[in-house]
Amino acid sequence: MTWGQRKTWVFLAGIVTTAWMLSSACARAQDAVPVSDIEKQLLDLYQTAKPTADGTDLVSAGSVIVLQKDHLLMDGVENIVPTPNVYKNGAISSLSGAAGLLKAVSGLGALNPFANNAAMNAATAGAGATREFVTGEKFWVTRIDTRPDGVTFSLLSDPIKDKRYHATLKFPFARGSAPTADDVAGMVAEVMKIDADDNSQDQQSAANNGNQQQGGQQQAAPAAAAPKTIALGQSRDQVIAALGVPAKIVQLGPKEIDVYPDMKVTFLQNRVVDVN
Numbered sequence: 001m002t003w004g005q006r007k008t009w010v011f012l013a014g015i016v017t018t019a020w021m022l023s024s025a026c027a028r029a030q031d032a033v034p035v036s037d038i039e040k041q042l043l044d045l046y047q048t049a050k051p052t053a054d055g056t057d058l059v060s061a062g063s064v065i066v067l068q069k070d071h072l073l074m075d076g077v078e079n080i081v082p083t084p085n086v087y088k089n090g091a092i093s094s095l096s097g098a099a100g101l102l103k104a105v106s107g108l109g110a111l112n113p114f115a116n117n118a119a120m121n122a123a124t125a126g127a128g129a130t131r132e133f134v135t136g137e138k139f140w141v142t143r144i145d146t147r148p149d150g151v152t153f154s155l156l157s158d159p160i161k162d163k164r165y166h167a168t169l170k171f172p173f174a175r176g177s178a179p180t181a182d183d184v185a186g187m188v189a190e191v192m193k194i195d196a197d198d199n200s201q202d203q204q205s206a207a208n209n210g211n212q213q214q215g216g217q218q219q220a221a222p223a224a225a226a227p228k229t230i231a232l233g234q235s236r237d238q239v240i241a242a243l244g245v246p247a248k249i250v251q252l253g254p255k256e257i258d259v260y261p262d263m264k265v266t267f268l269q270n271r272v273v274d275v276n
Helices: 003-032 035-045 098-106 118-124 181-189 200-207 236-243
Strands: 058-060 064-067 072-076 084-088 091-094 130-133 138-147 150-156 165-172 192-194 248-252 255-260 263-268 271-275
Touching: 035 138, 035 150, 035 181, 035 236, 130 165, 150 181, 165 181, 181 192, 236 255, 236 263
Parallel strands: 084 165
Antiparallel strands: 064 138, 064 192, 072 130, 072 165, 084 091, 138 150, 150 165, 248 255, 255 263, 263 271
16 A cells, blocks of 8 residues: 555545544434423423415414513515524624625625526525614514524514514523523523413414404404412423413522512422412
8 A cells, every 4th residue: 555545544534533523422412412302391482483485474473572682683584594693691692694695795796706696686685684673572483493502493573664574593502511491491581581461362463464354343352361370389380381481580509489570489399389
């Protein structure tokens, strides 16, 4: 075997070894993070809305989400790929990605190498339609994608001046950690709160941009919902199912206090021990 052949074999062996190590690392990460448990709990907490096939409108409503942090960048739905956002260290920041590339290319004018590509022109036509959403604004969740490195929410707004906006927001997991479903739900609750004032009828009306009518008469309002109650000994999942995601979570050693607008619920070993 010549020296050149030996170098080639060493190079190929290095590639195979690296690929095996990466595959093993991914497998270990998959085993460490309970992806299915996390996704199930998030889907239980945040009912997803169904978008149209092109993602520009809603077919049916889900949970109305109230933003709890500033600086969420959302692009007009004419932008095929929205700017990605990430929540880390208590703040939302936007990431440069496919949408940023499309916007950069669209600004090249005559230098644009895709200037004669109709598809690219169509994709970048609305590249400037970006809006910053702040605390208190509302939108819908259309998809929840959970992976070993984090969970990503796909979001869609109601029409604002006849324009809908969409975005993705990722909640990354700390490297080497294996968060529980409750850990992830708590992190998401710091950013997204379910609007308890909106009932399903209101949500459906918003999704369809107006009240539906039947036989020329407006449908009757739904009956008032039964009061939501909690009791000592209930699990945290039962409380969240009744009251929704808390506005704030306080960890005090073995105790956890979930703070709601009108009450505080204290848990010990995942069971209600006090309400005030």
